[in-house]
Amino acid sequence: MTSSPRTVSLKGQALLDTPLLNKGTAFSHEERTAFGLHGRLPAAIHSLDEQVAQAYETVKAKPDTLSRHIYVRSLQDSNETLFYALLERHLTEMMPLVYTPGVGQACLEFSHIWQRPRGLFIAAEHKGHIADLIASPDYDKVKLIIVTDGERILGLGDLGANGMGIPIGKLSLYTACAGLNPDMMLPITLDVGTNNETLRNDPSYIGSRTPRLRGDAYSAFVDEFITAITARWPHLLLHWEDFAGLNAAPLLARYRNQLLSFNDDIQGTAAIATAAILAGVKAKKERLSQQTITIVGGGSAGCGIADQLFQAMLAEGTSESDARARFFMLDRPGLLTNDMPNLTEGQKRFARPEASRDGVGRTLEDVVTTEHPTILIGVSGQAGLFTQSLMTSMSTHCQRPLIFPLSNPTSHVEATPQDILTWTNGQAIVSTGSPFAPVTINGRTIAIDQTNNSYIFPGLGLGALACGAQRISDGMLMASAQAVAELSPLLQDGDNLLPPLEDSASIARTVARAVAYHARDEKLCPDFTDEDFQNALDRLSWTPTYQDYQPT
Numbered sequence: 001m002t003s004s005p006r007t008v009s010l011k012g013q014a015l016l017d018t019p020l021l022n023k024g025t026a027f028s029h030e031e032r033t034a035f036g037l038h039g040r041l042p043a044a045i046h047s048l049d050e051q052v053a054q055a056y057e058t059v060k061a062k063p064d065t066l067s068r069h070i071y072v073r074s075l076q077d078s079n080e081t082l083f084y085a086l087l088e089r090h091l092t093e094m095m096p097l098v099y100t101p102g103v104g105q106a107c108l109e110f111s112h113i114w115q116r117p118r119g120l121f122i123a124a125e126h127k128g129h130i131a132d133l134i135a136s137p138d139y140d141k142v143k144l145i146i147v148t149d150g151e152r153i154l155g156l157g158d159l160g161a162n163g164m165g166i167p168i169g170k171l172s173l174y175t176a177c178a179g180l181n182p183d184m185m186l187p188i189t190l191d192v193g194t195n196n197e198t199l200r201n202d203p204s205y206i207g208s209r210t211p212r213l214r215g216d217a218y219s220a221f222v223d224e225f226i227t228a229i230t231a232r233w234p235h236l237l238l239h240w241e242d243f244a245g246l247n248a249a250p251l252l253a254r255y256r257n258q259l260l261s262f263n264d265d266i267q268g269t270a271a272i273a274t275a276a277i278l279a280g281v282k283a284k285k286e287r288l289s290q291q292t293i294t295i296v297g298g299g300s301a302g303c304g305i306a307d308q309l310f311q312a313m314l315a316e317g318t319s320e321s322d323a324r325a326r327f328f329m330l331d332r333p334g335l336l337t338n339d340m341p342n343l344t345e346g347q348k349r350f351a352r353p354e355a356s357r358d359g360v361g362r363t364l365e366d367v368v369t370t371e372h373p374t375i376l377i378g379v380s381g382q383a384g385l386f387t388q389s390l391m392t393s394m395s396t397h398c399q400r401p402l403i404f405p406l407s408n409p410t411s412h413v414e415a416t417p418q419d420i421l422t423w424t425n426g427q428a429i430v431s432t433g434s435p436f437a438p439v440t441i442n443g444r445t446i447a448i449d450q451t452n453n454s455y456i457f458p459g460l461g462l463g464a465l466a467c468g469a470q471r472i473s474d475g476m477l478m479a480s481a482q483a484v485a486e487l488s489p490l491l492q493d494g495d496n497l498l499p500p501l502e503d504s505a506s507i508a509r510t511v512a513r514a515v516a517y518h519a520r521d522e523k524l525c526p527d528f529t530d531e532d533f534q535n536a537l538d539r540l541s542w543t544p545t546y547q548d549y550q551p552t
């Protein structure tokens, strides 16, 4: 308990129903008297530590991931201090529940497990009235929004309004990892319909049962949303999440200079993949521009990763044409080539100059056996794509190939780390997007790195908000990648590419600092001193502890 009591105006049930103020059984006898809580609460009085210990036991006793997810989410909706204390103290165990893979399952079941509103569902029928939806004083403190339209939820595809689980889960990591105050966050789902027939036919589906808005109607809707939020919160950070490939990059390009915003799947994923690869390449005492990089999946993540690795090669002094030649990008038609119709702008940048066979490109097997990639990245959403023969081929041509099956959640991974390490006889440096248990191979136990944008976005957001940046530049993202790369245990004789997740708080601070100082160098924010920056971090920060309350 802190010494200076907080003045609280709510009383009775209203106080217990406010998750950021509720303490449950931790209300003291005096507080129960002052706020009319006697009888509304059972007799026992517990400390936060006791509550966390009890909640932890309850989580462990649940039979499966979904029930654990439902339980921890119910804590968030009833007592956020307890929820975040639990997350912070058991981060590596709790993250897979509130985040991938648990959140993937929760999104699949979202309509069935939905109990209490959190965040905003802005539906197509609200067109013309979006400003009214956000006018409430309830939203006065908002500084950070994660928005999705639910069309590409992890590797699970179009989940419509069920995708709301993702902004909720990702926002909780801003607090659990970077310490951002949860009272400044708002998860938003743009419910523009869904093309998922199964959902539309599910009587319990909570979203709009219409086909997705497309074309001009979609653009006008998002435009109204952006106009409304920038008028309401001029200093907002908007984090775009899990939009489908056809919209993700165009939306980012359209708005990234209009407001402080980034797309986590394109830029956050790219930054962490770059961090892990830079660390791996440096540990092998090689240069990035010497690598041959195969990326399977030409969606937002694949194109984002290619762009950022390309920039990192240029920074090594390589020419544009030499750098481009290092990339092989594959998608559904196989190796992407210039002559293919309907390539996205991002794919065009990495399509190869050779001719396809009537729109069909070379297979992944062909590319691996003939081009001898040293780095293989899977962002395809297709489980099992990295076969044994492919992995053997990778390790035949490269002593220590970097193999990153990054698709989420776990069920969509291109190959499990266990299989990859077995098939390559422990030669591969493996990193996944979702969490995996350590693998023992040839008597050596290897912890599997999670090359997930959760290493980047909490610190990126914290840094950008703290320095008051006007926008998020490519340079700020590269600074975040370099900051994480420098923390790599592999560079200090450790086994892993990335620092452990338990260090998330200090990683987020390091990333925040790198991002903010880079923004200052680029003159994207007002000048600041170290002390200003520290004060700004403190103003944005929150720790899950209980304060004493006194009534107004």
Ligand SMILES: O=C([O-])CC(=O)C(=O)O
Pocket (backbone or CB within 6 Å): 099, 100, 153, 154, 155, 242, 264, 265, 407, 408, 433, 452, 453
């Ligand atoms: O949510 C995650 O774990 C990473 C991510 O952004 C995605 O897979 O879309």
Ligand SMILES: [Mg+2]
Pocket (backbone or CB within 6 Å): 154, 241, 242, 264, 265
């Ligand atoms: Mg995502």
